[in-house]
Amino acid sequence: MDYRRLGSSGLKVPALSFGAGTFGGKGPLFSAWGATDEAEARRLIDICLEAGVNLFDTADVYSDGASEVILGAAVKGRRDKAILSTKISLPIGDGPNDAGSSRARLVNGVEDALKRLGTDYIDLMQLHAFDAGTPIEEVLSTLDMLVRSGKLRYVGVSNFAGWQLMKSLAAADLYGYPRYVANQVYYSLAGRDYEWELMPLGLDQGVGALVWSPLGWGRLTGRIRRGQPWPESSRLHDTADFGPPVDDEKLYDIVEVLDALAEETGKTVPQIAINWLLQRPTVSSVIIGARNEEQLRQNLGAIGWALSTEQVSRLDAVSATTAPYPYFPYYRQAGFARINPPPI
Template sequence: MDYRQLGSTGLRVPILSFGAGTFGGSGPLFSAWGQSDAAEARRLIDICLEAGVNLFDTADVYSDGASEQVLGEAIRGRRDAVLISTKTGLPMGDGPGDWGVSRARLIRAVEDALGRLGTDHIDLLQLHAFDASTPVEELLATLDMLIAAGKVRYAGVSNYPGWQLMKALAAADRHGWPRLVAHQVYYSLIGRSYEDDLMPLAADQGVGALVWSPLGWGRLTGKVRRDAPIPEGSRLHQTAAFAPPVEDEHLYRVVDVLDAVAEETGKTVPQVAINWLLQRPTVSSVIIGARNEAQLRDNLGAVGWSLSPAQIAALDAASAVLPPYPHTPYRQQEGFARLNPPLV
């Protein structure tokens, strides 16, 4: 397993991390993801650690805290061997103080997460969504307090608009508060919107990307093709309404090339899709999920090899879409590359 710095920090994270949304699954969405109990979670974590994957991502909203609780039970006795990333900010109840990232809500959310995880600190705390009702200074001052108290090591965001992330980074610099160092984002071969604004921002500001749903919400498993319906056991039957949208023809075009590259490399379609992401700028770690040992071992096979330049180019071409305004007119001009050199 290779390791990368998380953004511009000194924290080294594995290029693959494990998403614990499948732990303790309940409700219409999370039960479809997976329902691993502590014993099964412990086995999956054993496999991850054997492979060098030591970063585990969860959230308080995953199955109303059950994911954090199961993760905490599964890592008991080996806390020092793992990094824990969790998220907060989405509603955990119907009360006025049960959502958002106000000072009161954030402090209570961290204390609750620490209790469920059975630990005294969170390695990476991420704000699960932008909260327009909380001033950025209140948010950052609270994170500064939690970091100074040793309850949080690093802070980041998830699913943030670019201008709000930049606003927070500027405020942190202005007041001398810790910067947000990570952005957990949706990014896949059938969802490349991250590249338009968020990736250039991340490259410029040293924010590391933690990629969620690298297989396009289960559409890039190799089981969905233009000549085959969604398999009977696919979670897409229950979760498609929650997924980022994608046009069928775009999906099929990408899968056609994935099939060809998989045959050339002797790898599986998911392994090729994940490996492509690992070549992209600003990506610190790709979060893989698994409902069972077979899925996990297959996803772990995405590392230890590299796609060829020709294969990357073919996947780039098949997955490319015209970006939204204001990017489209300028990208079609000859001078665009001089104004915007490729990210490295």
């Protein structure tokens, strides 16, 4: 396994990490993702640890907390071998303090997550979304308190806009609070918006990307192709509306190139899609998910080899999209790119 620093921190994480969103299976979204129980979770984590994958990511909203419970039980007795990552901020109830990143929400949320995970510290805690109603100074001072208490070791964010992340980092520097070292982002061949602002920010500020949904919300599995209906077993029937939009024609063009590269390399379509991500700037770890051992072992096959420069260029070309203003000049006009080149 290849290990990389998480942003500018001293923490080393595996190039591939495991997402526990399939653990629990509660609710309309997460039941469609999977319903892994404790016994199966322990087996999947066995396989991960054997392969060097020791970062496990979850969230308090995944199956109403059941994902954290099952993950905690599955790593019991080997907690020291695991890096546990969870997320807080999205609504967990209808109460006035059941959502967001207020001091009350974060303190209670961390305590609850510790209990569900069965541990006394969380390696990486990420804000699941920006809370526009809570002062950034309140958020950061609370995280500082939780880090100093030993309950959190590193902090990060997910689904932040560039200005939200940069404003938070500036405030952290001003007051001496812990800086966000991780940004959990949607990034795939079918969705490259991350590159326009968040990637340059990550390079400049030392924030590492943890990539969620590297297979384009299940569209780059090799089972979705032009002129064919979605397979009956595809989770897209139940989850497509929850995920990021994807242009169908662009998707089919990408899949056709992936198919060609699969023939050339002897690798699977998902392995190629993940391997492409592993070569992108700022990517610290790609989060893979699996409902069973077969899927997990296939995804683990994305590591230990590399696409050629020519193969990467073909994927770059077919997946490229026109960036919106003010980003497109840097990709299309030489004068802009000369003084402020894009990161890739």
